[in-house]
Amino acid sequence: MIDINESVMQVLLAFLVVGPLLGAVAALLPAPPGLKGKSPEQAVLRHGVTVTGAVLLAAVVLVLGFDHDHPSKMQASTDISWIPALDVRIHLGIDGISLPLLVLTALLTFLCALYSYLKQRHERLTPRAPGPSPKAFVALLLVLESGTLATFAVLDLILFFLAFEMVLIPMYFLIARWGGEGRAGAAWKFILFTLLGSVVMLLGLLLIGITAGTFDMVALATDNGRSLTTSVQVIAVLAIGLGLAVKTPMWPLHSWLPDAHTAAPTVGSVLLAGVLLKMGTYGFIRILLPVAPEGFRIFAPYLAAFAVVGIIYGSLACLALARRGAKGDLKRLIAYSSVGHMGFVLLGVATMTPTGVNGALFANIAHGLITGLLFFVVGALKDRTGTTDLDTLAEESGHALYGKAPRLGGLLAFAAVASLGLPGLAGFWGEMLALFGAFDPHDNLSRPAFLTFMAIAAFGTLLTAAYMLIVVRRVCMGAVPQEAPQPKFADVRTYEFAAWTPLVALTVVAGLWPRTLLGLTDPAVQQLLSGGTR
Template sequence: MTVLLLVLLALPLVGSAATLVPALGGRRALWLGVAVTGADLAVAVALAAGFDLHHPARMQGVTNVAWIPALNVRFHLGVDGISLPLLVLTALLTFLCALYSLKRLPAGGSERGWTGLLLLLATGMLATFAVLDLLLFFVAFEIVLVPMYFLIARWGGENRGPAAFRFILYTLLGSAVMLLGLLLLGLKAGTFDMTALAANHGHGLSRGTQILVVLAIGIGLAVKAPMWPFHSWLPDAHTAAPTAGSVLLAGVLLKMGTYGFVRVLIPSVPQGMHELAPYLGAFAVVGIIYGSLACLSLARPGSRGDLKRLIAFSSVGHMGFVLLGIATLNPVGINGALFANIGHGLITGLLFFLVGAIKDRYGTADLDTLAGARVESGAALYGRAPRLGALLAFGAVASLGLPGLAGFWGELLAMLGAFHPAAGLSRPTFLALMVLAGFGTLLTAAYLLSVVRRVCMGDPVTAPAVPGATLTDVQTYEAVTWTPLVVLTVVAGLWPALLLGLSTPAVQALLGGS
């Protein structure tokens, strides 16, 4: 296990360095990316296969050696039932993006540059979920910013420059505040070790210190989450990003923020989290309603709504459910948040692949161009490209939380957690938040079904024609790339114990239980 975890982190880093070799240019670089990410996925699967399912709350595959002795900072790695699904999800999505890039590499830069940045991004994402030292966590958290910035700025679409700048500006400012909180926590507690902090459970830290730590670290995590009102970088970044960038941004990077709340703040400063949990829940619910209303506006005929932008705003709403589950501070809600993280990664990753494919075919993701600005219009994807239309409808109903698919359990458990929040939290407040979140699910269904009607339905004969569009159905490379996400969305929906069995004991341990 220890060797596997080290290899999991080392492979993409070594692969990224290998792209500096001039001989590995052109298509060779793209194949290198596929080989490295494929091997990394195999290592992640082996890590999962070797994981001791009887003790998911215990850190496994641990490496713990001195890194900066003067500051008592250690190179500490490990995996438990909370981080294992995220590591596998990250390895899977990175491999699928590398595979997709073989056929759909966006214009704007060299193949070596693309592959090197993709592998460096993978290194930072994987390390974030594996490190167990606060400062090492910060380093991993920040590694992803530079490659994602260049993926958007060099290979993105319209307005990619301003979108990339806003992304890096927001996240760097949030990270600067987060670093202050991490330093305050580590220095006041006398250790930067996350497992030791979790075991101490806030003992020795005053109420004021804990609140300051939650505010400082929470701001940095909220920007990445993205929590309203720190979300405004996200729609522009998603709209401008290339397809692979959007998939990884939604599928993994957003999870880094919510993971930090669970891994760092809940066990280390429980009193501070308890004090601020109602505010976190309120911001989460505002995000749910706001994101859904923004999507309804974009889906309205005549609004010139961009389909990629709509899916981006939907992430604000879906991640609101994750934050609401965390705010309940009870095992049901936090398990729901962790499940929703994985479900959102699978479903939204699939949706961004599909929207990217539609944009490649039509040359636009503008809903009015695709479907016409009249209510009775439709792009007739069912008739013109039935498999592509069916997959888009599948992704939409999975995203709205259809029972039996991955989007259902996380949001349901988050609301159930709000029905009985942790002891000491105001139950009437969380009941009101639960009702508002439930209303948000209705809004989610409304805009997603509107998208399906406008894009998938209609008469192929009378549907609006897009000049220069070449509409083909799902190609072989697309089917290979998307099928794992479809299958896992169904498996997670029908067999939720697969994930909940891993996370439940680990969550109880973080909350101070056995």
């Protein structure tokens, strides 16, 4: 690691938040003649790659300059008065909890921008019908990145709410304008669910801030709920938790997710699963656990119960979609699998133990990497075959994918076994730690109840393995029939290889060397649960 001045770290963190917004404004302006090249579309997509690449570089430098010996300490902090009458401050900072999520967001957004640009270059000679403006696409992508990065970087409740809401409009338009069949209804369902949840969440945030006399998340976490009565904590946890649960999404508030994923374009699905779902679980860990511990303890068993129901429900829905003749959509199946995977995250949070919360944070990162790769691969299959219908893929296009496009088939199988939690890959550690946390929950929680939750969740891992292996068997395996000519399509292309390789590599690294991530999160989690963040 390198020694970087604190003021430089502050500038880098501020750039992470503001840089994409400036890039979005620049994307909407006319490009200088020298930068247009032969295609204005390529110019604006190249601009998106440049801005997201600069943001990713800043995130990497932040990692290198981060004091890894003290990951529980807030670093690169900026604290400026914004609305003195309400004591609302522009307060930014990072610790071992938020840093991995910042890097994940910067990485996935860059890979989405790179994928879109290289794909457009690859297809530039293919006649296409006029579509929505790429300027709007790049601008929306950058606004989405800015809002997500801000959510993980801000340390003021009001700023957190504004950043939390900032991502809704760009994702709505990405689904509504660039999505597939049923995109209008899916986009409206997404925005209505999340907005209604956010209204209730705002009331809870205001209750905490007004009662405690501050909206500063560090001060509130250090206070550890001592300035809030138990009744206030209960009301706040119920209100804020409802808004966060919608975004996570927690069963039974998940119904917007399958429609949104099915209709969204490939990059929309990658960012929705890889980044946006993490905002809800991050709020549980950053706000509710340290700020209202007594209120959270009351609701923890119910949160765990909903989490394990979501694990089983998501797995059974995937099994139903995977069976032959069900006409199941592969993107919809992956969306339901996310309901199950995020159930493990919520279970880990509900244990209120360092082991469980570390598992939740690890599972968050692993899910972003693995599910992002899954949606990329399924998007490539759709580009080649024109469908994501599992029966069609298995019987007409995907049958014997190992033989027809071995690299593509191998990547699909890799992402599937990583998703089911194969030891040695990233998906294993988060789920295992969440189960260990449930085995020995917080002292004030019912151990028999959490042992029951652990057993149900463990059964859910078997169901996950079942539906993922069914998908691999149906899409990838089997001999190619010789009676009739089979459709041919290209294996992994160069631009796909460039966008997907980092996700594969990080999935392996996180699985073989979990200390890379746990070394950051554990000290910060220990500090958070013991009375706030210094």
